[in-house]
Amino acid sequence: MIKTITYSINKLLLTNEIIGAYITNFWNDIFTSIKDNKHLMLMCKVQFADDSLGYRTLGHLRLVNFNDKELFIEYLTERLSILNDSYMVNPISKITFTYLIKEGQCNESNRALFKNLSDKLSLTHNFNNMNLPITMNPSEYGEIESDSYIQTGGENYHRFIVNNGSKVFRIDVSSDNLKNKVTILGKINLSWIDTKINGKDSDIFKREINKSTIYFIAGEIALRKQMLPAKAFKKISVDKNLINNFFTMDIETIKENGRLIPYLICGYDGQDYITSYGKDQKTLFKSFFDQLLSIIKPGSKTIIYAHNFSGFDGIFTLKQLLSYGQVTPLIFNGRLISIKVKVLGDKKSDTKTLVFKDSYLSLPLSLRKLCLAFNVEVPKGYFPFLLNNIYYSGVIPKFENWTGISVSDFENLVTKYKSKLWSFQLEAINYCKLDCKTLHEVLTKFNELIFNNFKINIHKSLTLPSLAMRIYRTHYMTKDSIYQILGWSETNKPEWSIRNSYTGGSVDVYIPHNRITSFFGNIKARFIKLFYYDVNSLYPYVMANFNMPIGKPTVFEGDIRKIEPDAYGYFYCKITSPDYIQHLFLQ
Numbered sequence: 144m145i146k147t148i149t150y151s152i153n154k155l156l157l158t159n160e161i162i163g164a165y166i167t168n169f170w171n172d173i174f175t176s177i178k179d180n181k182h183l184m185l186m187c188k189v190q191f192a193d194d195s196l197g198y199r200t201l202g203h204l205r206l207v208n209f210n211d212k213e214l215f216i217e218y219l220t221e222r223l224s225i226l227n228d229s230y231m232v233n234p235i236s237k238i239t240f241t242y243l244i245k246e247g248q249c250n251e252s253n254r255a256l257f258k259n260l261s262d263k264l265s266l267t268h269n270f271n272n273m274n275l276p277i278t279m280n281p282s283e284y285g286e287i288e289s290d291s292y293i294q295t296g297g298e299n300y301h302r303f304i305v306n307n308g309s310k311v312f313r314i315d316v317s318s319d320n321l322k323n324k325v326t327i328l329g330k331i332n333l334s335w336i337d338t339k340i341n342g343k344d345s346d347i348f349k350r351e352i353n354k355s356t357i358y359f360i361a362g363e364i365a366l367r368k369q370m371l372p373a374k375a376f377k378k379i380s381v382d383k384n385l386i387n388n389f390f391t392m393d394i395e396t397i398k399e400n401g402r403l404i405p406y407l408i409c410g411y412d413g414q415d416y417i418t419s420y421g422k423d424q425k426t427l428f429k430s431f432f433d434q435l436l437s438i439i440k441p442g443s444k445t446i447i448y449a450h451n452f453s454g455f456d457g458i459f460t461l462k463q464l465l466s467y468g469q470v471t472p473l474i475f476n477g478r479l480i481s482i483k484v485k486v487l488g489d490k491k492s493d494t495k496t497l498v499f500k501d502s503y504l505s506l507p508l509s510l511r512k513l514c515l516a517f518n519v520e521v522p523k524g525y526f527p528f529l530l531n532n533i534y535y536s537g538v539i540p541k542f543e544n545w546t547g548i549s550v551s552d553f554e555n556l557v558t559k560y561k562s563k564l565w566s567f568q569l570e571a572i573n574y575c576k577l578d579c580k581t582l583h584e585v586l587t588k589f590n591e592l593i594f595n596n597f598k599i600n601i602h603k604s605l606t607l608p609s610l611a612m613r614i615y616r617t618h619y620m621t622k623d624s625i626y627q628i629l630g631w632s633e634t635n636k637p638e639w640s641i642r643n644s645y646t647g648g649s650v651d652v653y654i655p656h657n658r659i660t661s662f663f664g665n666i667k668a669r670f671i672k673l674f675y676y677d678v679n680s681l682y683p684y685v686m687a688n689f690n691m692p693i694g695k696p697t698v699f700e701g702d703i704r705k706i707e708p709d710a711y712g713y714f715y716c717k718i719t720s721p722d723y724i725q726h727l728f729l730q
Contacts, residue, residue: 145360145705149344150168154234163216167212173242180246184245186200186202187202189201192234239346270355284305288304288305312328320343333352336350337349346361366700366702368698373628381617387413387590389413392409392579393449393575394407394460395571407572410447411576419431428464439495442493445498453501464484481605483498502585507607510581525552526570527544527545529543533571534567593614657670
């Protein structure tokens with residue numbers, strides 16, 4: 144923790160004798176009790192009796208042992224001899240020592256920092272290849288050419304024009320001496336704001352310059368923050384109308400030589416069906432897409448849902464769509480999420496856009512379970528999936544070709560088709576149509592449910608999480624509270640990518656038992672009662688009730704704890720653990 148001790152001076156001019164006397168006082172007051180096993184990070188500043196002159200730091204932050212008192216006195220008196228003569232004509236009211244107590248003794252190389260210090264009259268830092276003064280005292284910028292009092296923005300400022308030979312600075316000092324607005328005059332378009340931390344006598348201040356914030360402690364950069372380019376998630380407006388204009392589709396396959404071969408595609412728009420049948424893949428898909436495009440109006444965008452599209456139907460569909468126009472598949476984590484196809488017309492207004500989506504990603508249940516959940520009538524149908532002759536027509540196929548059917552149900556089918564032909568093509572089309580129809584009814588009811596509660600149509604979301612996010616952004620998100628993380632902060636470089644901290648939960652596996660006597664020997668076994676606990680929905684509970692690191696992302700360099708002891712966010716850390724640890728809890 145940074146500490147300070149201040150000694151009052153009765154408006155005396157600063158001399159070598161005064162410096163030596165008060166350094167001796169400091170050594171006796173602070174250093175004597177800790178001299179054997181500690182050292183200090185130490186610097187000194189003085190306060191002028193004239194408040195308008197503020198304070199001045201005499202030297203840089205230095206590491207000192209107890210035995211370095213004379214060396215430190217020599218260092219400050221040397222500094223005094225090369226600073227401007229304001230100390231010789233303006234009396235001093237206070238002398239302040241700022242210090243941190245550090246463990247152990249500093250070594251010889253650190254004490255060598257006291258040598259050859261006359262080459263710098265003031266501290267600077269580099270910003271965009273320019274050296275800028277590390278100070279809030281206008282006189283330390285250079286020669287003050289003029290000063291005046293102004294009022295701007297309803298506040299009073301003391302304006303200084305300072306020339307250091309290469310640059311001219313305009314420095315507006317607030318009436319409470321806590322804030323400076325600095326502008327470099329001329330062709331250089333650069334300005335910044337310096338603000339003191341912890342009051343006007345503090346030697347800690349921050350500099351807000353462009354997208355960076357730099358914190359200085361005793362003339363040294365302690366922390367540098369930079370605001371990253373980021374785009375806030377925008378709030379979304381509600382939908383004015385309920386939209387149930389979409390298609391559902393299904394693809395049926397047979398297995399030949401260990402390969403699945405599509406032979407039937409059905410589509411449904413809530414009123415009419417389209418079907419395509421046959422083993423020739425190019426002809427099968429072309430017939431279906433041609434029928435689909437003939438129904439769709441020019442200039443429109445049409446959604447086509449298939450249940451488990453990303454895991455099954457989409458694999459067959461993608462290849463066949465390439466000849467129709469601009470095909471854009473969306474792949475996430477190696478999984479095909481959707482396919483967007485732009486079919487160009489003679490004019491731009493004639494372009495037709497198709498978007499194939501997976502309804503399973505929005506409603507992750509089987510179609511049969513969804514029908515039960517949304518109270519959609521489920522036709523009790525059976526089909527001989529093990530039969531692969533798609534042109535078969537005749538008596539009903541044998542029992543061994545059917546799956547999931549009881550003997551009594553099969554006997555009922557035999558009775559039904561006793562006096563008529565059983566056609567593979569007709570039965571397959573009817574079966575496929577029913578799947579399309581029930582899926583359309585489920586999605587329609589789901590869309591109406593979401594719209595009635597949130598005034599949002601489901602069709603703009605690809606997955607159930609994205610739909611939840613859309614609802615949140617429409618009704619619950621505070622403006623400019625969540626930002627997209629882009630660029631190098633999301634790369635795989637370990638020290639920058641916060642994605643590497645998304646590791647999920649830590650799971651330990653144990654072999655439970657309730658025996659309290661030894662497993663060995665002839666002692667009669669004794670047991671105790673065990674209790675089992677689980678927590679439901681712990682992740683959403685924590686996210687809802689505890690702070691989360693969100694907001695506009697800012698990267699920092701330095702020890703942020705010097706400025707923000709309770710800093711909260713993502714940190715790249717090197718973690719060590721004892722060699723004797725048995726159960727590793729670090730992921």
